Amino acid sequence: MEVILFFVAAIGALGGAIGVIALRNPFYGVLALIVHLFSLAVLFLLLTAAFVAAAQVVVYAGAVMVLYVFVVAYVGGDAESAWEPIPGQRFLAPLLGAALFVELAVAVLSSSLLALGQDGPHVNPGFGNPAAIGYLLLEKFLIPFEASSMLLMLAAVGAIVLAARREVPEVAASGSSEHSSEAPAERSEDPLGATAHPGGAPS
Amino acid sequence: MSIDWYIVLSALLFATGAMGILLRRSPIVILLCLELMLNAGNLALVAFSRMVGNQQGQVFALVVMVVAACEVVVGLGLIVAIFRRKLPLDVDELRELRG
Amino acid sequence: MSATTWAWLVLLLPLLGSIAVALGFRAIPARVAGIVGTASVALAFVCALAVLFNLLGEDAEARHHASALWTYAGAAGLNIELGIYVDQLSAFMILVVTGVSALIHLYSFGYMKSDEGYHRFFSYLNFFVFSMLLLVLAGNFVLLIVGWAFVGFASYALISFWYRRATATKAGMKAFVINVVGDIGLVLAAFLIFQQLGTFDYTAVFAQAPQVFERGEWTVTAICLLLLVGAFAKSAQIPFHTWLPDAMEGPTPVSSLIHAATMVTAGVYLIARTHVLFYLAPTAADIAGFVGLGTLLIAGTIAIAQTDLKRAIAYSTMSQIGYMIMGVAIGAYAQGLFHLMTHAMFKALLFMTAGSIISAMANIQDIDRMSGFWRAMRFTSICLVVGGLALAAFPLTSGFFSKDSILAYAEARGGIYTWMAIGGYVGAFLTAIYTFRLVFRVLPGEPCKEAQHLIDTGELYHGPPVNPATLEQEDTDIGFPGAHHHTAEQSWPMAVAMGVLAFGALFAGLIQVPGVDNVLFGFLDPAFADSPLAAIHPSVGAEWRGLVVGGIVSIVGIALTWLIWVARPELPRLFRERLRPVYLLCLDKWYFDEAIDLLVVRPALAIGRFANDVFERFVVDGLVNGAREAVGDAGGVVRFVQSGFVRSYALLLIAGFAGLALYFLLSSS
Numbered sequence: 018m019e020v021i022l023f024f025v026a027a028i029g030a031l032g033g034a035i036g037v038i039a040l041r042n043p044f045y046g047v048l049a050l051i052v053h054l055f056s057l058a059v060l061f062l063l064l065t066a067a068f069v070a071a072a073q074v075v076v077y078a079g080a081v082m083v084l085y086v087f088v089v090a091y092v093g094g095d096a097e098s099a100w101e102p103i104p105g106q107r108f109l110a111p112l113l114g115a116a117l118f119v120e121l122a123v124a125v126l127s128s129s130l131l132a133l134g135q136d137g138p139h140v141n142p143g144f145g146n147p148a149a150i151g152y153l154l155l156e157k158f159l160i161p162f163e164a165s166s167m168l169l170m171l172a173a174v175g176a177i178v179l180a181a182r183r184e185v186p187e188v189a190a191s192g193s194s195e196h197s198s199e200a201p202a203e204r205s206e207d208p209l210g211a212t213a214h215p216g217g218a219p220s
Numbered sequence: 221m222s223i224d225w226y227i228v229l230s231a232l233l234f235a236t237g238a239m240g241i242l243l244r245r246s247p248i249v250i251l252l253c254l255e256l257m258l259n260a261g262n263l264a265l266v267a268f269s270r271m272v273g274n275q276q277g278q279v280f281a282l283v284v285m286v287v288a289a290c291e292v293v294v295g296l297g298l299i300v301a302i303f304r305r306k307l308p309l310d311v312d313e314l315r316e317l318r319g
Numbered sequence: 320m321s322a323t324t325w326a327w328l329v330l331l332l333p334l335l336g337s338i339a340v341a342l343g344f345r346a347i348p349a350r351v352a353g354i355v356g357t358a359s360v361a362l363a364f365v366c367a368l369a370v371l372f373n374l375l376g377e378d379a380e381a382r383h384h385a386s387a388l389w390t391y392a393g394a395a396g397l398n399i400e401l402g403i404y405v406d407q408l409s410a411f412m413i414l415v416v417t418g419v420s421a422l423i424h425l426y427s428f429g430y431m432k433s434d435e436g437y438h439r440f441f442s443y444l445n446f447f448v449f450s451m452l453l454l455v456l457a458g459n460f461v462l463l464i465v466g467w468a469f470v471g472f473a474s475y476a477l478i479s480f481w482y483r484r485a486t487a488t489k490a491g492m493k494a495f496v497i498n499v500v501g502d503i504g505l506v507l508a509a510f511l512i513f514q515q516l517g518t519f520d521y522t523a524v525f526a527q528a529p530q531v532f533e534r535g536e537w538t539v540t541a542i543c544l545l546l547l548v549g550a551f552a553k554s555a556q557i558p559f560h561t562w563l564p565d566a567m568e569g570p571t572p573v574s575s576l577i578h579a580a581t582m583v584t585a586g587v588y589l590i591a592r593t594h595v596l597f598y599l600a601p602t603a604a605d606i607a608g609f610v611g612l613g614t615l616l617i618a619g620t621i622a623i624a625q626t627d628l629k630r631a632i633a634y635s636t637m638s639q640i641g642y643m644i645m646g647v648a649i650g651a652y653a654q655g656l657f658h659l660m661t662h663a664m665f666k667a668l669l670f671m672t673a674g675s676i677i678s679a680m681a682n683i684q685d686i687d688r689m690s691g692f693w694r695a696m697r698f699t700s701i702c703l704v705v706g707g708l709a710l711a712a713f714p715l716t717s718g719f720f721s722k723d724s725i726l727a728y729a730e731a732r733g734g735i736y737t738w739m740a741i742g743g744y745v746g747a748f749l750t751a752i753y754t755f756r757l758v759f760r761v762l763p764g765e766p767c768k769e770a771q772h773l774i775d776t777g778e779l780y781h782g783p784p785v786n787p788a789t790l791e792q793e794d795t796d797i798g799f800p801g802a803h804h805h806t807a808e809q810s811w812p813m814a815v816a817m818g819v820l821a822f823g824a825l826f827a828g829l830i831q832v833p834g835v836d837n838v839l840f841g842f843l844d845p846a847f848a849d850s851p852l853a854a855i856h857p858s859v860g861a862e863w864r865g866l867v868v869g870g871i872v873s874i875v876g877i878a879l880t881w882l883i884w885v886a887r888p889e890l891p892r893l894f895r896e897r898l899r900p901v902y903l904l905c906l907d908k909w910y911f912d913e914a915i916d917l918l919v920v921r922p923a924l925a926i927g928r929f930a931n932d933v934f935e936r937f938v939v940d941g942l943v944n945g946a947r948e949a950v951g952d953a954g955g956v957v958r959f960v961q962s963g964f965v966r967s968y969a970l971l972l973i974a975g976f977a978g979l980a981l982y983f984l985l986s987s988s
Contacts, residue, residue, distance in 0.1 A: 038240030315963025
């Protein structure tokens with residue numbers, strides 16, 4: 018039973034990952050990632066990490082992915098050009114990915130960790146439930162807990178500052194409002210942005 | 221299942237995420253691949269936590285999640301800012317910082 | 320006070336005079352500067368007399384003292400003191416130097432009166448006297464070199480005194496460069512001495528040298544040859560002599576002081592001082608003797624053909640110094656120094672009279688344009704005749720006794736040195752000829768227009784200010800000689816100086832008449848008692864024989880000159896045409912300047928050009944620019960990496976990580 022669940026979840030995770038990197042439309046990529054995240058939550062449950070699985074679903078798939086959906090909806094998705102400006106990238110990337118995987122796998126599997134071939138020690142039924150995690154968070158890992166909350170606040174403030182609408186004087190004084198209304202239309206005809214943008218496309 | 225399956229799976233997911241960063245040009249997709257890598261790390265952490273027998277790995281995974289959330293927030297804010305300035309959303313086009 | 324204390328005073332006074340005049344050149348009026356300069360040297364002469372009397376009051380054996388003020392340089396193995404050495408030789412030299420210098424300062428007081436650089440002149444002149452005294456009084460080789468170098472500088476400063484004249488500055492540089500060549504020889508000799516003997520101090524060196532070196536050993540010969548390089552450069556012997564005629568660009572008092580009486584005798588002093596070493600290196604001594612002989616003959620022939628008054632006297636100086644060098648090289652130390660003293664007097668006198676005549680000629684120095692001065696300037700003419708007689712070694716003048724004492728010694732030594740004596744007599748004949756050629760050109764005959772002007776109006780002829788060598792017009796501002804000139808008849812300081820020297824030129828030889836008195840040699844000989852050569856004394860009969868031969872040679876020479884230049888004035892022109900190659904050889908100074916230009920100057924310039932065009936451009940610039948380009952290229956290569964593509968950065972990152980992991984995996988397996 019456990020084995021079947023593992024393989025299903027593993028295939029789901031892998032499929033989602035491959036979908037993220039292969040699908041052209043970013044929206045479909047986001048959806049693939051959601052599938053991946055759900056599969057991972059199942060894997061977490063298999064590893065008796067109930068709270069982490071729940072957090073994965075609620076926080077990651079629930080909040081972070083919703084953010085992604087909003088941004089993709091706002092920004093839209095352009096098809097990427099087929100021409101590769103960096104020589105050798107298309108060839109080296111799969112190579113390096115494979116190399117990375119092999120090395121990591123070999124590193125772990127050929128290490129002398131005793132527990133590798135086994136299922137792990139017997140754990141109490143309350144392993145990984147919210148109470149246990151809560152105790153750890155508030156006793157042993159209080160400072161990382163507080164620090165991460167501070168980090169969240171900083172990130173939120175930073176994002177607001179970055180994305181705020183600024184009073185930037187447009188270079189072409191005529192038609193600033195027409196620009197912003199025309200922009201989506203322009204961009205759908207001109208996927209590469211080859212026409213002059215006031216922000217300036219660097220050559 | 222023994223733990224090493226999970227770890228091998230984590231390695232595979234990590235490598236997939238790395239390959240995706242190298243291959244895709246849209247910043248949004250690159251961020252998604254980053255998420256892949258982070259989650260692969262989380263999986264490894266939780267697996268090791270199960271292997272060792274205490275929950276410290278899980279707490280670590282929670283904190284990683286928090287950090288990933290922050291990074292996504294800032295990254296997406298950047299993307300929105302780039303989009304607002306009508307720059308092309310393509311990392312190969314955005315290359316003014318070079319020698 | 321002891322002799323050494325007076326000697327320190329002798330050193331100090333001219334230095335103070337120089338500094339005082341230099342620092343106060345705006346504050347002190349010109350006449351005061353002249354008085355200060357002259358008085359400091361005159362007082363130094365008085366102190367030198369005190370040194371002499373102090374020494375005379377001691378036993379002949381004990382007349383040498385060393386005195387040091389402080390340690391000049393003391394470090395690993397070196398112990399050089401600021402020390403002087405007072406013995407008969409240095410006492411003699413300081414007397415000659417301060418005595419003649421004082422008279423020349425007096426002469427300059429009148430001669431340079433209207434020159435704009437009056438203060439600078441006296442300051443330099445005093446500094447020169449100080450340097451020469453330092454050279455002569457030094458008690459170790461280091462201080463000798465210091466004095467040697469200072470004298471070279473003073474010579475340069477005074478030759479190019481009229482610094483806006485291009486010919487003067489070039490002559491100054493030429494003198495300085497050739498002097499430096501000599502300095503190199505001297506310094507290398509000092510290094511060798513230190514390496515072999517471990518000390519620079521005179522007393523120690525001269526005491527140890529006979530024990531450390533064998534007679535004729537190559538080390539001591541090398542030392543002496545290097546010393547000779549220095550001596551020849553300073554004393555204008557062949558082949559280092561080409562600077563002396565050009566040095567006549569300096570004012571006449573400078574020519575008379577530095578280039579007749581004192582600086583050029585430094586080489587003679589050097590050989591006399593280091594006679595112990597030269598005794599141990601007979602080869603070097605013989606080379607010096609023959610160089611002296613050669614110089615005296617060659618310079619004599621050149622002097623016969625010169626038309627510039629001062630240059631003719633300069634070649635005469637070169638020739639007479641050849642006598643002195645020959646003398647001290649073969650062992651006639653006291654005799655050579657005797658000739659040094661008499662030569663200082665009559666040569667300084669000759670230059671002073673030349674200065675007076677040139678002033679009357681409005682700065683023209685060409686003897687072909689001078690005539691009839693006997694009627695125009697009687698006192699100057701008498702001085703010229705007196706000096707000429709002494710130079711030509713006319714019987715009973717000072718030059719007669721001194722020159723022939725050297726030749727008598729050479730004969731007494733025998734062997735090849737008899738040839739030196741014969742050559743010396745030939746040289747004496749040439750001396751008589753060229754000296755009286757000058758006298759018979761300038762003095763008798765119809766007065767030239769400048770002399771006529773002087774006779775008619777009693778005023779000096781005023782010509783346009785010209786450069787006497789090139790005859791081009793020049794300015795009269797500072798850096799040039801002024802528009803006014805002074806002769807001995809008009810300026811009493813000049814007349815007094817010339818009178819005293821004329822007296823000396825006539826009668827100074829009487830202190831050393833063979834068989835009659837032995838004042839000078841008796842005083843000087845103990846200083847050279849450690850050399851067996853000095854013990855050779857010609858017999859009184861041999862000396863008188865030499866004197867008679869010399870007298871005859873001199874009288875015959877003067878008579879022949881009278882015949883050629885006065886009685887039959889067409890003869891010189893005839894000789895010039897018939898013996899044209901010989902004439903040209905002598906006129907062009909035996910082509911030494913051209914030879915040096917070809918052998919030394921052109922290769923040096925070629926090396927410089929090579930260094931600039933080839934070495935500098937390809938090697939040095941190549942290295943530097945090559946390094947620059949290499950760095951730039953390396954940067955260019957690295958620049959490729961910073962492409963701006965985020966994905967390529969990521970690629971490099973992951974590739975690096977993969978490589979690192981591979982390394983660790985492999986190394987741990």
